[in-house]
Amino acid sequence: MMTGIAHYALAVLVWPGLLGAGLLGFFYLWLARKLVARLQGRRGPPFLQPFFDFVKLLGKDTVIPRGADPGVFHLLPLVSVAAILLGLMIVPVPGSAGTSFPGDIVLLLYLLEMPVVCDVLAGYVSQSIYGQVSAMREAVLSLGYNLPFLAAVIAMAQTARSFRLDELQHTPFGVVTVLAVIAFLLAIPARLKSNPFSIPNAEQEIVAGAHIEYNGAPLAIFELAHALETVLLFDAFYVLFLPRFVSGMLNAVLYVASGLVLMGLATLAAATTARLTLLRAFRFYWVWGGLAAAAAMVVAVVG
Amino acid sequence: MNPFAKLLAYARRRSPWIYTVNSGSCNGCDIEIGPCISPRYDAEQAGVLRQGSPKHADILVVTGTLTHRSHRAVMDIYAQMPSPKAVVAVGSCPASGNVFAGSPSIAGPLDKYIPVDVWVPGCPPRPQLIIAGIAEAARLLAEGATADQNRKAVA
Secondary structure: OHHHHHHHHHHHHOOOOHHHHHHHHHHHHHHHHHHHHHHOOOOOOOOOHHHHHHHHHHOOOOOOOOOOOHHHHHHHHHHHHHHHHHHHHHOOOOOOOOOOOOOHHHHHHHHHHHHHHHHHHHHHHOOOHHHHHHHHHHHHHHHHHHHHHHHHHHHHHHHHOOOOHHHHOOOOOOHHHHHHHHHHHHHHHHHOOOOOOOOOOOHHHHOOHHHOOOOHHHHHHHHHHHHHHHHHHHHHHHHHHOOOOOOHHHHHHHHHHHHHHHHHHHHHHHHHOOOOOHHHHHHHHHHHHHHHHHHHHHHHHHO | OOHHHHHHHHHHHHOOEEEEEEOOOOOHHHHHHHHHHOOOOOHHHHOOEEOOOHHHOOEEEEEOOOEOOOHHHHHHHHHHOOOOOEEEEEOOHHHHOHHHOOOOOEOOOHHHOOOOOEEEOOOOOOHHHHHHHHHHHHHHHHHOOOHHHHHHHHO
16 A cells, blocks of 8 residues: 555656656756747757756745735646646656556546636736736637647547556557647647647737736746646657557657657747737637547548 | 855856847847847857746846836736746836937836846847847856845845
8 A cells, every 4th residue: 555655646746647747747848949049040049948947936925916816826827737647647758657547538638728717717817908818819719729639549449448547558659649640739729728739828919828817836837837837748649549569668759759850840939930819729729730630530440 | 155055156156047039129120039049149058048928037138218008018017927036128218218208108118117137238239249248147146146036135
């Protein structure tokens, strides 16, 4: 029993949880900033920049806007991080404990939505008009990108005839995989809130997005949540679509490589495109994302 | 100094986020601030990020002379920034009023209203000098030597 608890504590706090995913997430955030800088002909921030930003924010005072509930204000970033940590714990990545149970992919999908819900609430709690606009945008955008995203997952589950992550990761490669990968990739930039779908945090239009009134430690926790969310999203891609090797080493290499490639692709898209309006982004997801989703579903059900 | 305080001081020096406000400038200094984050000068190497919300910023960068219309806004923005914070006055205008000195519409030097940590002289100063000013303010933040931190220490 004791070893069981220690086992879970290790999974949540070290790997694949807080420490490991936190470091990996900060590395992804640095990679994105560095890559954008290089593409723009700049040198870019030093390797430890996201870590410096995080520590500095932790050491600042917190100003709570008048009219905002201090409890909710502090709780939202923590709920966001806790939900993602739970998600990271159940995903079977290399070196994880492998706690799989029937229907864990459904739980994972709900947990992936928690940061979005927390952001939307944070926007409304902030009492700022910009925060509220951002919250509305984020809620609408999530209705857009979740069509291809959920369809990709469901098509893979249909092919594997299972809602268990450890069975899903052994789905054989086929036409469904290709179509589902396309649908999933389309949803990634919007999930990361990067260009051309940086609509909820459009700094030139609505100042700073849903976190506009956040500062100090709560903002630091939100930054951490974003880093962890990135890792969890890439974890989901790795588990759903990539093949498994017998060798654990090869799996680990593939896991890291897949994260680097996904972050690179998302950053390339971010650095070379301009922000779309909400209507255009929504139309993009329901037309092109919808086509990819429909194709994946049809092949999964018929084939 | 305990290890966390040391780390925090180092992080403060390496991560200065700025918020810029034009309190009545001729726009010359604002044009010089733009290139600070452009490929040629790239202040992001030093961790400088331009923030849209004063609540996210560590350093308030003020350009231009304070006018009767703008000085309350500058004080309000300064009050909104969470401590520890620093102020960098860019150009000659915040210090002396420059060519506008003696005009009935200006409200006096910046440090009459908020404590200023670094003065960057010039009309307008070059981007290198503005970045040096921001780096100096970040060093003061790390050493706990800004006016805001001294006021806290006394109180």
